[in-house]
Amino acid sequence: DAMVIQNPRYQVTQFGKPVTLSCSQTLNHNVMYWYQQKSSQAPKLLFHYYDKDFNNEADTPDNFQSRRPNTSFCFLDIRSPGLGDAAMYLCATSSGGSGRGVEQFFGPGTRLTVL
Amino acid sequence: AQSVTQLDSHVSVSEGTPVLLRCNYSSSYSPSLFWYVQHPNKGLQLLLKYTSAATLVKGINGFEAEFKKSETSFHLTKPSAHMSDAAEYFCVVSDPGTGFQKLVFGTGTRLLVSP
Numbered sequence: 001d002a003m004v005i006q007n008p009r010y011q012v013t014q015f016g017k018p019v020t021l022s023c024s025q026t027l028n029h030n031v032m033y034w035y036q037q038k039s040s041q042a043p044k045l046l047f048h049y050y051d052k053d054f055n056n057e058a059d060t061p062d063n064f065q066s067r068r069p070n071t072s073f074c075f076l077d078i079r080s081p082g083l084g085d086a087a088m089y090l091c092a093t094s095s096g097g098s099g100r101g102v103e104q105f106f107g108p109g110t111r112l113t114v115l
Numbered sequence: 116a117q118s119v120t121q122l123d124s125h126v127s128v129s130e131g132t133p134v135l136l137r138c139n140y141s142s143s144y145s146p147s148l149f150w151y152v153q154h155p156n157k158g159l160q161l162l163l164k165y166t167s168a169a170t171l172v173k174g175i176n177g178f179e180a181e182f183k184k185s186e187t188s189f190h191l192t193k194p195s196a197h198m199s200d201a202a203e204y205f206c207v208v209s210d211p212g213t214g215f216q217k218l219v220f221g222t223g224t225r226l227l228v229s230p
Contacts, residue, residue: 004158006158031216040223041222041223042205042220042221042222042223043159043218043220045217045218088156090159094216101147101149101164101165101166101209102147102209102216103149103161103164104161104216104218105161106151106158106159106160107158108158109156109157109158111156
């Protein structure tokens with residue numbers, strides 16, 4: 001089945017130690033998104049890629065970076081994780097286009113713990 | 116700007132009784148609306164979407180929602196709750212950009228189902 005895969009599912013890191021989260025997709029979608037979801041909150045969009053074009057949300061901290069080496073893979077890099085960055089990180093994809101009702105497909109998420 | 120308001124943070128029902136999760140939207144034009152479900156420590160799964168076709172939308176797992184423009188509502192219903200329906204539900208409006216869809220999430224409703 002076509003799907004969005006995130007690795008690892010659980011990640012523990014130390015305060016200030018860089019960490020990379022991985023997302024891959026078999027849907028061949030143009031657009032890939034990264035969301036941050038803190039406990040009991042709605043997901044918050046950090047940034048997205050349309051093909052190789054990177055689009056940062058205005059309030060995303062500089063501490064968060066992303067790479068998309070090819071259509072299938074996208075990485076989230078947190079350069080110096082703080083305790084406030086502990087959250088579930090969700091990757092999603094969608095086909096390109098701004099037509100009505102274009103669905104986003106979500107991965108299972110990576111839960112990040114910062115010690 | 117588009118927004119959604121989920122009127123209840125928690126809804127409790129007994130197994131076999133009807134479910135109603137309420138959502139109101141605000142949009143300057145005809146919106147695309149979605150309901151997503153999130154089980155604990157999982158990603159988001161699309162239940163159903165409205166894209167200006169039929170106002171009564173049927174989704175997966177027996178859920179449906181009715182778009183009411185006069186009331187700016189998109190409430191989610193199910194005739195008979197099952198224990199497996201216990202999860203977090205997000206009402207979402209799509210804010211189409213150029214070539215991608217920005218999802219605007221409600222704050223979520225936690226559905227509790229008791230035996």
